[in-house]
Amino acid sequence: MNPVSRIMERAAFLEERVTYLEEANRNYVTLLDVLASTSEFQADLNREKSMEGIYRATLAQLGRLFPFREMGLLVNSADNSFNLAECEPPSCRDDLLEDVDKAIMDGIFAWALNRSQAITVPAPDGGCILLHVIATQNRISGMFIGRLCGAEKIIDAPALNALSNILHSSAYAMESGILYSMLREHLHTLEEKVQERTAELKAARDMAEAGALELKISNEQLCREIVERKRAEDELIKAQKLESLGVFAGGIAHDFNNILTSILANLSFARMQLSPSHTISKRLEECEKATVRASELTRQLLTFARGGEPVKKLIDPAPLIREAASFVLRGSTVRSIVDLPADLWCLEADAGQLSQSLHNLLINAAQAMANGGEVTVRGANESLDADNPHRLPLGDYIRITIEDHGCGISRENLARIFDPYFTTKSQGSGLGLASVYSIVKRHGGTVGISSTLGVGSSFDIHLPASPGKRPEGAAVKVTAELHAGGRILIMDDEDFIRAIATEILQYKGYEVASCADGREAVDLYRSARQCNVPYAAVILDLTIPGGMGGKEAAALILELDPDAVLIVSSGYSNDTVIANYQNYGFSGSISKPFDADTLARELERLIAGKL
Amino acid sequence: MATTDTTPRENSLEWLINKTESVYTLPIIYDRLTEVINHPRSSIEDITEVISKDQGLTARLLKLANSPLFGYFSKIDSIGKAATIIGTQQLQAMALAVSVTEVFTGIPENLVNMKTFWQHSIACGITARALAIYRREANVERVFAAGILHDVGRLVMCAAIPDIFGELLVAGREEKALLISLEKERLGFSHADVGGRLLEKWRIPESIAEPVACHHSPDAARKFPLEAAFIHLADIICKSLGLGFSGEWVVPPLELSAWERLDIPANALAEIIKHVEPQLSETTAILRGSAP
Numbered sequence: 076m077n078p079v080s081r082i083m084e085r086a087a088f089l090e091e092r093v094t095y096l097e098e099a100n101r102n103y104v105t106l107l108d109v110l111a112s113t114s115e116f117q118a119d120l121n122r123e124k125s126m127e128g129i130y131r132a133t134l135a136q137l138g139r140l141f142p143f144r145e146m147g148l149l150v151n152s153a154d155n156s157f158n159l160a161e162c163e164p165p166s167c168r169d170d171l172l173e174d175v176d177k178a179i180m181d182g183i184f185a186w187a188l189n190r191s192q193a194i195t196v197p198a199p200d201g202g203c204i205l206l207h208v209i210a211t212q213n214r215i216s217g218m219f220i221g222r223l224c225g226a227e228k229i230i231d232a233p234a235l236n237a238l239s240n241i242l243h244s245s246a247y248a249m250e251s252g253i254l255y256s257m258l259r260e261h262l263h264t265l266e267e268k269v270q271e272r273t274a275e276l277k278a279a280r281d282m283a284e285a286g287a288l289e290l291k292i293s294n295e296q297l298c299r300e301i302v303e304r305k306r307a308e309d310e311l312i313k314a315q316k317l318e319s320l321g322v323f324a325g326g327i328a329h330d331f332n333n334i335l336t337s338i339l340a341n342l343s344f345a346r347m348q349l350s351p352s353h354t355i356s357k358r359l360e361e362c363e364k365a366t367v368r369a370s371e372l373t374r375q376l377l378t379f380a381r382g383g384e385p386v387k388k389l390i391d392p393a394p395l396i397r398e399a400a401s402f403v404l405r406g407s408t409v410r411s412i413v414d415l416p417a418d419l420w421c422l423e424a425d426a427g428q429l430s431q432s433l434h435n436l437l438i439n440a441a442q443a444m445a446n447g448g449e450v451t452v453r454g455a456n457e458s459l460d461a462d463n464p465h466r467l468p469l470g471d472y473i474r475i476t477i478e479d480h481g482c483g484i485s486r487e488n489l490a491r492i493f494d495p496y497f498t499t500k501s502q503g504s505g506l507g508l509a510s511v512y513s514i515v516k517r518h519g520g521t522v523g524i525s526s527t528l529g530v531g532s533s534f535d536i537h538l539p540a541s542p543g544k545r546p547e548g549a550a551v552k553v554t555a556e557l558h559a560g561g562r563i564l565i566m567d568d569e570d571f572i573r574a575i576a577t578e579i580l581q582y583k584g585y586e587v588a589s590c591a592d593g594r595e596a597v598d599l600y601r602s603a604r605q606c607n608v609p610y611a612a613v614i615l616d617l618t619i620p621g622g623m624g625g626k627e628a629a630a631l632i633l634e635l636d637p638d639a640v641l642i643v644s645s646g647y648s649n650d651t652v653i654a655n656y657q658n659y660g661f662s663g664s665i666s667k668p669f670d671a672d673t674l675a676r677e678l679e680r681l682i683a684g685k686l
Numbered sequence: 687m688a689t690t691d692t693t694p695r696e697n698s699l700e701w702l703i704n705k706t707e708s709v710y711t712l713p714i715i716y717d718r719l720t721e722v723i724n725h726p727r728s729s730i731e732d733i734t735e736v737i738s739k740d741q742g743l744t745a746r747l748l749k750l751a752n753s754p755l756f757g758y759f760s761k762i763d764s765i766g767k768a769a770t771i772i773g774t775q776q777l778q779a780m781a782l783a784v785s786v787t788e789v790f791t792g793i794p795e796n797l798v799n800m801k802t803f804w805q806h807s808i809a810c811g812i813t814a815r816a817l818a819i820y821r822r823e824a825n826v827e828r829v830f831a832a833g834i835l836h837d838v839g840r841l842v843m844c845a846a847i848p849d850i851f852g853e854l855l856v857a858g859r860e861e862k863a864l865l866i867s868l869e870k871e872r873l874g875f876s877h878a879d880v881g882g883r884l885l886e887k888w889r890i891p892e893s894i895a896e897p898v899a900c901h902h903s904p905d906a907a908r909k910f911p912l913e914a915a916f917i918h919l920a921d922i923i924c925k926s927l928g929l930g931f932s933g934e935w936v937v938p939p940l941e942l943s944a945w946e947r948l949d950i951p952a953n954a955l956a957e958i959i960k961h962v963e964p965q966l967s968e969t970t971a972i973l974r975g976s977a978p
Binding site: 095098099102182183185186190191192193194195196197210211212229230231232235236239240243246 | 723724725726727728729730732733758759760769770771773774775776819820821822823824825826950
């Protein structure tokens, strides 16, 4: 070989080297560019939450690296089968699946699974098939399969390494994706469980709330009952207070009344014997008035003393009301307006107690209006239902309203107004309203009060009514003839009363006999009749402690002599026998204390009436 | 050449490399193979043609391809098929691994037992490769080759400075001292430095050369720390298990950072080693051929 041809050969060799190096250089530059875009690819993978997104990003990146004619991703399913999840172009699906089947048959697929590098095998159509496992050290996620043209050329090694890198990244992304979806599934399950539990909790809470509501309702009920009970207790205490007070007061009052009777009778008798112009006569009159006032007080007290159940009778309240209004306000500066409906129901009541209550209320009203004015007394029929503000049982009631335009009652006093001995008046006993309260209560009614200071007060009494019933007119007993100035029998357990009454009547020209109890009175009456010197009238004390009272004695005397003129006397002006003396066969009544005139007049009336 | 202008100091790294570079060279066929593999227009046929020129290499490559190391399910009966199945760059690394054992001849046997030396090196290569497979690395053959080459620096020392190396070996054995420390103490560089430098001179890819140079200090690897970590751990495993012998009497310390970088669960190691064991003897036999 000559030097020239050697040089030529050398030049050709060098030219060939240069071409090779240039081509290699180009390839490397391209490869570096692709690798430079790997960060973008990594970002794509990180952004992708869906597996499909990861598959597409992977194929796109691999497409930049190699001019794959066809490529696809097979995904390793839970059952270890590989399914073609993504391919590019989409039309190549069947071709790729055919290649995969062949690779599996040849064992190349299994080999590729174990080698974490590209495995290239010649394709039947002259190209080559590239397989690359997609796996991390923990998990085989899938397999990449791609078809390239030109199997005769070996594939650039750095490019293959780059391919491995890309698929390694994809493997991690897919594993993350699987873990992510597992986590999501787990979260979903957890959320379902949470919702389930929440629903259960809600149901439980609803139940608890319903229970709480029930509890609240029953609690409120309980509270109401407690208040009710407290009220009832207060009532009971009040009633007991009144009762014990009554017993105490009654004891005193009974004796006291008898003493007053003696005082009054003596005073009046003394005055009777004096000339009215006598200077002492005026004094005696004042003493009499004071004694009468004192007796009013004992009467109030005696109302308590009576205690117990009122003696009820069907009565028409209208005349009672009218009578009370006119009686109490007579002679005062207060005028009464009585407004009663014509059909005001009758009621079962103790007329005496009822009229005393009305008296007390009217006195109260009159006293509230020191400078005069009007007291309105109204009556009304009311049918109350079960849920009425007066806390009365369902039924028919009459309402009596006594309204004044006086000074009114302060709030703090309103609460205590029915307490015994509570009074705002300098001369008040504190028993008036307390007795009203206890009387109305005993009749199964209520007393209500509303008052405004400086405007006036209004008392409302509700009493159970008996609509449609009328009392039969009481037959007035016509007594037999009686000779004026005849014989009179006085029965009273107190000897000083017997003494003064005897003196008064003797003074008036009567022949008087006296005795201490009913039994004696009956005996005396019988013996007098037998001796043909009958008594023109008998004055019987209603109550004889430890002996026969006036009522029994009257019954026995009437048996002897149905025409006997009997007068009942009692300190208990409200006693039903006093109030309805006719029903017990009495011709008249006289309440203790009595003055000489009253006693004489009553006797004169009865005896004269006989004539 | 520039290196001839200034003569390196005696017993320096450069001096050592210069002295042995001309003696221990890779077979020319390796360079040819490298060129044909890297050539953009070459084909499998071109590769087959180059390798086929060396009957011994061809035979050993095929034996290796059919060995338990790969466990391919059917017979690989040609270099072309091996290139397809195993991959061209993998074949190149295998060619390096197969060639290198024949390069170092005439090493004084009183200093190093070549049989046990290569046993250790090959075991390290197989173990490193197994670690890489576990990690699903793409180029496990490169790691394999690096493992086999990791201690060639010692062979260079034996050949170039037998007296000094002999002293170091004795000192290491008697003092139970780490040989690499003694090397550095005495010479200022280690066998790892020598190996790395030699591979560089051989124009072996840096992905192999750097892990060799850094197999005792994997943190120092700037480009291929993962590969260096494979070799580092494999070396320690093989020394601990007493697979072969490279003159080191003490098991070198494990760099924690390398262990962490590998991120291989400790309980996976037993499994990996169980995988390695059946490959040891056959692979060693193939690579060592009929050599003593």
